[in-house]
Amino acid sequence: MTFSTTLLYHHLLILVILLLHAPPCPAAGGSWSVLLPSIGISAMHMQLLPNDRVVMYDRTDFGISNISLPNGKCRPNSTDCSAHSVEYDVGSNTIRPLMVLTNVWCSSGTLMRDGSLVQTGGWADGYRRVRTYKSCDTCDWAEIPDGLNQQRWYATNHLLPDGRQIIIGGRQAFNYEFYPKMSAAENSPSFPFLVQTNDANVENNLYPFVFLYPDGNLFVFANNRAILFNYAKNQVVKTYPTMPGGQPRNYPSTGSAVLLPMRLNKGNVNVIEVLVCGGAPKGAFVNANNGRFDGALDTCGRIKISDVNPQWVMETMPLARVMGDMLLLPNGHVLIINGASAGVAGWELGRNPVLSPVTYRPDNQMGSRFEVQNPSTKPRVYHSTAGLLRDGRVLIGGSNPHDKYVFTNTLYPTELSLEAFSPSYLDASSSTLRPTIISPKTKTTIRYGKRVAIRFMISGPVDLNSVSVTMVSPSFNTHSFSMNQRLLVLDSGNSTKALGKSNYQVVVTAPPSGNFAPTGNYLLYVVHKEIPSPGIWIRIQ
Structure with missing residues (x-):
């Protein structure tokens, strides 16, 4: 090989390396702003209310938060006089502390038809609690002891056509129940699908993805499988194929999912699709606990659950992501935001934050659906949240991979700030x-x-x-x-x-x-x- 040939070879090799490591596509837009440098807590859970306020909370056993309860209040039988829940007023950009009595850690909830938040479960003294919050300038949480039949920790809730909410699963809770109850004797039917999708010592089926189907049944996805479920009769109506590759997508191999926009036509929806993205590969939880952080999944599965013979279609995201949030934007696009590119959900188990959101345009042709957006500067890893606001911005909060508040000498400090991501449709050029x-x-x-x-x-x-x-x-x-x-x-x-x-x-x-x-x-x-x-x-x- 001559010198010139060798030089050309090396130039080509360098070019190939650069191309392999180049970003998959240029940043398409979107902008970030810090709304509040601190809300006093780390927003682990988030719900927008119909008065443009947002309820957020973390857990009561994190230790002393950075916001005090009002008027010298303290939780009963506790020396902790700090708040672990707050209400954020979007219009005034202000925070009001709320008192939550029992542990809401890794709980679930749903906005009810009257505009109140009904929140269920949690840890320890919160296992079977139901908590309600109806917003006003002086309102606070109300708690119902033993409001649940079963202990609910990492469960999923969904509002039903009859106005009740269904609460599905939770750690070692292979059943479901409803709130409010029709009678004191109402039980918790068993749900074998949660047993079938439960991996020993890892689970990978917590916080299952649940969507109401227009025939009144529920689409339920756990681990790597999905069913259509008649909760009224406790019957599986349809079993969907396992997602290709068989990789887990639910907590702690935490991916995310959305029911894609449903287009109504003469009172019906002809096509109903679900999109599941990200997660962590099999074995990642065990490996992370041993200090080895596997790369997150970069795949999405999309399925027309309304088809007679539905099949998964796999797509590749430009950025691999675990612990990412998927939100439906008002224009029908999907925003994928927050998360990490290695590890799994859990204390100290995630690595390499993904700072750039991605938008997904479901109506585009395959290969042109993903667009990388402008990055944040704040890692949002385990226990981060995201929610759509009325003005089209996306509220971003939380991130605390520690079992207490930790602000120094750590890879990813506890994050108390609130940010807003403004998609490119809010650019001044579009006014x-x-x-x-x-x-x-x-x-x-x-x-x-x-x-x-x-x-x-x-x-x-x-x-x-x-x-x-x-x-x-x-x-x-x-x-x-x-x-x-x-x-x-x-x-x-x-x-x-x-x-x-x-x-x-x-x-x-x-x-x-x-x-x-x-x-x-x-x-x-x-x-x-x-x-x-x-x-x-x-x-x-």
Whole structure:
């Protein structure tokens, strides 16, 4: 080999190495802002309320938090007079401490039809507790001892069409129950699927992914498998194929999942799909506990659960991720945010934070669905949270991989700050294309199956064929899963029309029943060229 040939070979080798290590695609946009440097606690659990306040909490046995309870209060039988729950007011960007009495660590919850948060389970003295929070300037948590039949720790909740919530699973709880109870004698039916998906000593089926299917059954995904489940009859209606590769996707190999946007057409949804992304490979939990941190999974599985013969279609994310959150944005895109690229969920078991969010456009062709977004500077690893706000921003909080508050001499300090991620649709350059809803007014009640006229303004040029209306449920977020999350694209029947300068109207049909959208509070958006308006609160019944 001549010198020149050798030189060329080395140049080509360097080029190949650079290409292999180059980012998969350039950052597409989005911006970050710190809302509050500290809220006093690490936001392990998060729920947006229909008054634009957000309830957050961590656990009562972390130690003394950085925010005191008001008026010299202390928890009963405790020397801890600090708060472990707070309410964040989005409009005023302020925090109010709340008192939670029993341990809410790794608990679950759902926003009920009346706008109150019903939260269930936790650790130790919180195992069987039900806690309710109805927001007002002076309101606080109320607790119901023995409100649950079973101990619930790492369970998943979902609002049902009848207004109750179902609580599924939890550590060593291979059953489900409902709240509120129909009677004192109501039991907890066994759920063999949770036994079948339980890995000895690892589990990998905690916080199962649960979505209400429009026929009233539940899609339940645990570990690497899924079923369609009739909870009323305690029967498996359909068993779906195991996700290719068989890798675990639930806690502690924590991936995330969404029910993709459901497009209503003449009172029905023709295609219903679920997307499951990220996680950690088999053996990663044991390895991490022995100091070896396996790379996170970089795959997503997408399945049309409405098909007669549904099959998983696998896709590759540009960034591998464990402990990432998946959120439905008002324009129907999916945001994948937070998490790490190695290890698993658990105390000190994650490594290499993934700072860049990724958006997923489900309607694009395969190969052009993922876009890497601009990065944060704050690692958000174990016990971080994310939630959609009415204005289209995404609230980000939490991150505490320690069993207490630790701020120094550690890889990933306890994070008390709140950030907001603003997707690129909030860029100033899009302001003339952004709709503003004029009517109906916020807090309007709409009824199933009825037509609703929505008036809106857009200051710039309008493409009437690029207007849609979406309805998003406010979800309960913890441990990389947003419970009760769903987005519906309402049927507008090509009704968008101009009413005058910058004024427009679109008429949509509300969902036909509680199977599509359980009674309660939702965020309604008008979307123009993938740019959503600020949302308004509506109540459907």
